[in-house]
Structures are given as structure tokens and as C-alpha cells.
Amino acid sequence: MSTNVTTGFKHKSVEARPTPKVVSHEEWQAARIKFLEREKQYTHLRDELTRQRMELPWEKVEKDYVFDGPEGKVSLSDLFDGRSQLIIQHFMFGPHETIGCVGCSFAADSINGVLPHLEHHDVSIAVISRAPLPVLEAFKKRMGWNFKWVSSGGSDFNYDYHVSFRKEDLEKGKVYYNYGIVENLPTHLEDLQGISSFYKDEDGNIYHTYSTYGRGGELQLATYNYLDIAPLGRNEKGENGDLTAWVRHHDKYDEKGHVDNTGRYHEDKTPGSCCSEEHAS
Template structure:
């Protein structure tokens, strides 16, 4: 889950009056021009980071990963679908779960619109999870997504790219994620989000060029980029200051319920029930 900047307002349903100084048009223009210089510095720095990212060394992929897809068994090479570049979204969706992580669903909502542009610019984008293919397909249909979604449940792919953890790893209290040792994850949190990027050359050799985890995937999350220019920003008001305070599957906003600290959505408990329903 991300930990973005918030407004500090505790009640997202009730906003106070203007929290900033109200000024004349001339003063507003001057303040905005001054801040524009910092925005330009950020843009130039982001451009430089992009150049440095593209210059990072690559590692050759030696293992033959096989996935379950609607077309049957496919390899990592097949996922390129005739293109030379492949972006994979690691979506938190374990083998025993029926619905996908709320945060990963939030990110996946940004894919439909960009997919045709990527595919016509030599880039394939595929979503990968450990859940069985039938479960993934049912959830994809419910959410109205059009991207390819394959199951890695019968391979080491998720574990090799450090987005899934064996129960015995979690029992130790330490897992390797986002290039660091992360301690004390909940024992039922066997998956975490990320993005991994690959290149396939004319000989069919595949190279791992980049992976990013945690907040590293926020640039691909369109809703956050809009919220970051809105008056109240992300306005995430729970104790953790993350998306579980408000984000829901896009077809669940009119229903009550909550999202726990592992990104799982729970329906509101029904009368006579002792707890929320999954």
C-alpha cells in the first residue's frame, strides 16, 4: 500500500472553508509562477531519472516460465505477443482468494485506456497473479477489464521476482521486497504488488530490464495523478494514510464495507452476523 501526502483533514465527508489565504488575481499569478519553477525542476529531474533508468544493466532470463492463459499454456516469451517489450503488473491475488486486492484493482483500472497505445508502440502489457485462471477470468469479466491476465500459480515466477512469499518465509518474520528486508508482514499476506519489465531480442533471448515495487508503481496510476492536482489531494485519512481509507473496487462504491491492511475488501456484516463478510 502507498503512503501518500494527505491534507490532514480527519473527516473526508466534511470539508472546512478555504484552508489557504485568498488573494488577488495578481498575487495568485505571482505565487503560481514561483511554484512553476519547482515543477520544472521536478520535470527535468524526472527526465534525468528516466534516462538513468534506461541505462541500467539488464539480466538475462534463463528460466522458462510457463503460465496458464485463456489460450492454454504460454511461456514468458509468448506474452510479448510479437512485440519486443513487455510490462508485467504483479497483481495481488492468491490461489485461495475469490476477489482481487483493492489496491491492485485500483491500479488495473488505469490499464484499459492506455493498452491500445502501448500495443501500437511495441509494448505489451500483461497482468500476472497466482490465482487459478478461472478465478482471474471471472473477476476480470466482473470489472470490465480487457487486458490479458495469466496465472503464475504453477511456476516460480512470482517468487523469483519477489512479489510472493512462501508461508515458511513469512513465519521467519522477514521477507525480501523492494530491494530490502521487510519485517513482520501479516502471515496471510503472501503477495505484494509490483511491476517488472522485459525485452526480447531478435534471437528470442529475454532480458529483465527493470522492476519496481510499493509506491514505485504510482506513476502508472491515473487516479492518483488527477488527485495530486485536486484541492484536497489524496485526502487519505486513516491511521496509515493510505488508499484503504477510501478506495473500493469500482463497482462497490455504493455499498458499505471496509478494506483491511492487506488490501482485501470485506462486505458490511449482516444482522445477526458476528463479523464482516468476505
């Protein structure tokens, strides 16, 4: 099943088996040992992909990007915060939105715990969106996040790294995303998600080393990695076969809202009703 561009994390669903085969301990262990060989193959392949990823060429960042941060204007160089490596999460949050994308919020929930470990290993993380800084700050406070989040609304950064799309391109029905042409993206969907990595040398030169989109960001999703070893796996049975079936902002699981196929959360008026007019656009 192909990647769902709007959420980024659609995969080929594995049907849950409510009546699995029950065997003796000896049979269970034999099956587990046999499967272990496949897991080792996967681990070695992942190691090899990592090695090849590190051998990819770099491109020098020639443009001076400036963002709105909590303490004023900051450059891309400033986001390194004294370290040589920078990972950026491109968070879907457009200028006219007040609530962050559910899928990107799902990913952002994984950052807080790893942040001190990365920062003590020469890696900084920053989250970047086009929404105005006060909107980002309010949502960040609501969600209890402590990572650095800046607004790129006044720069070309999102467009240059192919996670935002100009209206004229959307109206033409073709945009460039995940290293290919995506056709007929909803015209209101001006932003999508991704991850980009950068390196800064001792002379202050910045290089773009890697970007990934769609399912390329799944390795950074701690919840999915836990679910993949749970008895029923991801268990995403919804119409879209992705996280929109069940993921909510972590403070909304007890509410009656729903998530549409673009990753936007909607508060329902009453149980079983459609979304409110306030969030219908």
C-alpha cells in the same frame, strides 16, 4: 512517512485546508509562477531519472516460465505478443482468494485506456497473479477489464520476482521485498504488488530490465495523478493514511464494505458492523 508494504501506496499525507488564503488575481498569478519553477525542476529531475533508468544494466532471463492463459499454456515469451517490450503488473491475488486486492484493482483500472496506445508503440502489458485462471477470469469479467491476465500458480515466477513469499519465510518473520528485508509481514499475506519490465531481442532472448515495488508504481495510477492536482489532493484521512481509507473496487462504491490494511475488501453485514465471517480470514 514510510511506504505501507501491504498497500504499496502510503505517502506523507497533506492536510486539506478548508479555509485557504484568498488573494487577488495578481497575487495568485505571482504565487503560481513562483511554484512553476519548482514544477519545472521536478519535471527535469524526472527526465533525468528516466534517462538513468534506461541506462541500468539488464539481466538475461534463463528460466522458462509457463503460465495458465485463456487459450492454454503460455510462456513468458508468448506474453510479448509479437512486440519487443513487455510490462507486467504483479497483481496481489493468491491461490486461496476469490476477490482481487483493492489497491491492485485500483492500479489495473488504469490499464484499459492506455492499452491500445502502448500496443501500437511496441509495448505489451500482461497482468500476472497466482490465483487459478478461472478465478482471475471471473473477476476480470466482473471488473470489465480487457487486458491479458494469466496465472503463475504453477511456476516460480512470483517468487523469483519477489512479489510472493513462501510460508516458511513468512513464519520466520523476514521476507525480501522492494530490495530489502521486510520483517513481521502478516503470515497470511503471501503476495504483494509490483511492476516488472522485459525486453526480447530478435533472437528470442529475454532480458529483465526493471522492477519497482511499493510507491514505485504510483506513476501508473491515473487517478492519483488527477487527485494530485485537485484542490484537496489525495485527501486520505483514514487510520492507515493510504488508499484503504476510500478506494473500493469500482463497482463497490455504493456498498457498505470496507478495506483492511492488507488491501482486502470486506462486505459488511449491516452498516457499522464488522466484516462478514465469509471474508474474515
